[in-house]
Amino acid sequence: MSELSIIAHDYALNADFARKFNDAVLVLKRRYLLGRVGNGETEDTVRQARQDLKGLVGSLVAALHDEGKAWTADQAQVPADLLERLRKRVKGALQETITELRGVVDDLEKGVALGEPAFKALDVVCEAADETASAAFRRLRRI
Amino acid sequence: MASLLQNLLLDLKRRGDWILGQLAVLDGKLPGDFDAHRKDAAKRVSRTVNWIEHTLRDPDLANPKLEPNFFRDFKRASELVVSIEDTSLLILKRCSGEDRFLTALLGQVCREVGYKDTPPLCGALSFQYFQALMGTDLIMTPQGQASELLALPDLYHELAHLVVYRERPVLEVPVLAIIHKYFADALRKGRQKGSGQTVLDAIAKNSTLWTSLWHVEFACDMVATYWCGPAYGLANLRLSATRGDPYQDSGTHPADDARKVGIECVLKLAGESAAANEIDRMWQDLKRLSPSVQPGGYTMRYPVQLLEKVAQCVYQECAGLGFQLFSQHKSGSAVVGEAIAQAWRAFQKDAATFPAYEAAAIRALRSRLTVP
Numbered sequence: 001m002s003e004l005s006i007i008a009h010d011y012a013l014n015a016d017f018a019r020k021f022n023d024a025v026l027v028l029k030r031r032y033l034l035g036r037v038g039n040g041e042t043e044d045t046v047r048q049a050r051q052d053l054k055g056l057v058g059s060l061v062a063a064l065h066d067e068g069k070a071w072t073a074d075q076a077q078v079p080a081d082l083l084e085r086l087r088k089r090v091k092g093a094l095q096e097t098i099t100e101l102r103g104v105v106d107d108l109e110k111g112v113a114l115g116e117p118a119f120k121a122l123d124v125v126c127e128a129a130d131e132t133a134s135a136a137f138r139r140l141r142r143i
Numbered sequence: 144m145a146s147l148l149q150n151l152l153l154d155l156k157r158r159g160d161w162i163l164g165q166l167a168v169l170d171g172k173l174p175g176d177f178d179a180h181r182k183d184a185a186k187r188v189s190r191t192v193n194w195i196e197h198t199l200r201d202p203d204l205a206n207p208k209l210e211p212n213f214f215r216d217f218k219r220a221s222e223l224v225v226s227i228e229d230t231s232l233l234i235l236k237r238c239s240g241e242d243r244f245l246t247a248l249l250g251q252v253c254r255e256v257g258y259k260d261t262p263p264l265c266g267a268l269s270f271q272y273f274q275a276l277m278g279t280d281l282i283m284t285p286q287g288q289a290s291e292l293l294a295l296p297d298l299y300h301e302l303a304h305l306v307v308y309r310e311r312p313v314l315e316v317p318v319l320a321i322i323h324k325y326f327a328d329a330l331r332k333g334r335q336k337g338s339g340q341t342v343l344d345a346i347a348k349n350s351t352l353w354t355s356l357w358h359v360e361f362a363c364d365m366v367a368t369y370w371c372g373p374a375y376g377l378a379n380l381r382l383s384a385t386r387g388d389p390y391q392d393s394g395t396h397p398a399d400d401a402r403k404v405g406i407e408c409v410l411k412l413a414g415e416s417a418a419a420n421e422i423d424r425m426w427q428d429l430k431r432l433s434p435s436v437q438p439g440g441y442t443m444r445y446p447v448q449l450l451e452k453v454a455q456c457v458y459q460e461c462a463g464l465g466f467q468l469f470s471q472h473k474s475g476s477a478v479v480g481e482a483i484a485q486a487w488r489a490f491q492k493d494a495a496t497f498p499a500y501e502a503a504a505i506r507a508l509r510s511r512l513t514v515p
Binding site for chain 1: 197198200201202203206209211213215216218219222225229269270271273274275276277278300304307308311312315317319320323324327351354355356359360363393395406491495512
């Protein structure tokens with residue numbers, strides 16, 4: 001009834017997406033940028049992170065590139081706030097961002113190692129998702 | 144020297160440990176439903192403290208390539224700890240008579256409607272009307288809520304918020320699909336007809352409003368109507384009467400007038416057209432008293448056809464999820480549902496003598512739910 005319920009809903013969705021995305025990127029950064037697994041992670045953790053990230057980035061690409069195409073349930077994984085923030089953030093470079101993220105999905109699909117450019121693109125999403133979650137939390141707490 | 148992030152993690156661990164200590168002090172002192180929530184809160188804070196300890200041992204914590212990612216995880220963990228401190232711990236430590244009654248009442252509502260999860264804790268501590276906090280599984284109500292019946296249907300709306308969030312793939316996503324298709328079709332038809340850019344922009348804006356947050360409010364109203372019946376429509380009218388312009392909307396909430404239409408759609412699907420018409424009659428009376436004028440573009444923003452489609456979807460999904468339709472309870476099984484429906488009948492019959500009726504009905508409910 002009050003605004004807080006809908007903001008709590010919004011925060012929960014944004015925080016969940018931000019956490020899942022960031023956690024998968026963290027595992028893969030350690031594996032491919034530092035060349036090791038660690039702190040309880042295994043190659044299975046890496047495989048799972050690749051799979052999770054492939055789904056999340058794939059949904060994000062579909063949602064960002066929805067012009068004229070039918071909406072699919074898969075896109076619902078991506079919070080609307082995040083899409084808006086990402087679009088504002090990349091502004092004129094939206095097509096390049098979509099192309100880069102699509103490349104990441106391809107790499108994850110093919111099972112190849114991710115490099116610095118892929119993580120640069122993923123970090124943009126991590127940052128935007130973190131900002132939307134933090135903003136929703138601040139709205140929730142009126143701070 | 145420890146990094147800033149290490150210090151922040153240690154600080155968060157200290158706060159988490161303090162909450163765990165406070166929750167431990169309450170062990171053995173709370174009624175069953177409160178204690179279940181206490182254990183759940185303790186489990187979540189413990190998990191967070193364990194994650195902090197694990198992260199502090201991570202040899203790559205200070206690595207510049209990973210540190211920003213660890214920092215983001217710290218923020219999510221901090222949000223959880225703060226939320227539990229501000230809400231769960233507050234209600235658990237207070238555990239007032241009002242909170243106990245409302246929690247027992249909400250537990251009974253959960254059983255009546257076929258809610259599958261553990262009933263949320265309920266506290267009469269809100270400073271902003273009713274609110275559902277899915278992160279901590281709580282519902283807050285205004286302070287006087289333990290002493291009144293007419294606004295209780297709003298408790299069903301808040302419970303619906305938890306359901307719409309948890310059952311997102313089967314409740315929210317199909318609703319979103321209907322809305323996206325509706326506005327995509329409207330845009331296509333607009334282009335085919337050669338509509339001006341202003342019209343196309345308005346369709347796009349309406350689509351964004353509906354798909355961002357409005358669909359959740361509409362869906363919660365509809366689930367609440369499925370559970371609570373005409374009383375939900377009446378409570379909505381009562382609330383709307385205190386809120387001013389029924390055509391006003393915001394980024395988070397659609398117009399009360401449109402929400403009323405959504406509620407009526409569900410009542411009609413449930414075979415309660417007479418109740419829907421009666422609520423509409425009262426609504427027209429309310430609008431007679433209000434100087435508000437329907438703004439331009441309103442019917443395009445709130446198409447009845449779309450509301451009907453969304454209502455059909457929500458109605459079907461509620462049935463699919465095994466929820467109990469308000470009109471299908473066995474006689475005497477819906478203790479709270481019947482008390483609310485009877486209260487509204489008593490209020491409509493004689494509002495002047497209603498306070499005495501309400502006080503007696505609440506005493507009976509307290510006794511039935513064995514809350515002292």
